[in-house]
Amino acid sequence: EVQLQESGPGLVKPSQSLSLTCSVTGYSITSNYWGWIRKFPGNKMEWMGYISYSGSTSYNPSLKSRISITRDTSKNQFFLQLNSVTTEDTATYYCARFWRRYYFDYWGQGVMVTVSS
């Protein structure tokens, strides 16, 4: 069975970088697409970006200057880095398999990240 698990710090200071890891088991990240989605307090959900089976990436233009998604195929992990965070980046962050860039069929449990000094 495909399983994803996010990990990373739950508290980040303003202006610093947010870094999260998504560990995948049961399926190789060298197949398909893998995305990051966040859910803000109040329920709004935002697609942040994805990394493909080949390592190419696509990002939401609202984040394009601050976001980077990379991967380590030897560990079957992919990563999110979001730079220059503000309190508005406080959210629950999810990683998910993005089946053929259509829909998110497997999700991690999510990690809540608070941006605060």
Add this chain to the structure above:
Amino acid sequence: DTVLTQSPALAVSPGERVSISCRASEGVNSYMHWYQQKPGQQPKLLIYKASNLASGVPARFSGSGSGTDFTLTIDPVEADDTATYFCQQSWNDPYTFGAGTKLELK
């Protein structure tokens, strides 16, 4: 960006039929998908590409629509269906989600 508009909340009695709507600000072909999220849990895929039931999802759930208007139907509603339901489109970049419809049971 493609804006997806959902009703904020609905309340129904167990055993009834409920329809949850999602309207897109521009056409998304059939690339609309539905998720269920319960408090403290990750979203769960229910319906993909407008009308296809995801694996393991009860047949009480169904989806319809194309273009800009889509509907998720639950018939009959059960107590366990209390959750927030989100639509998501993948036809236009950036991919976007609706604000969610909170379903409560009377």
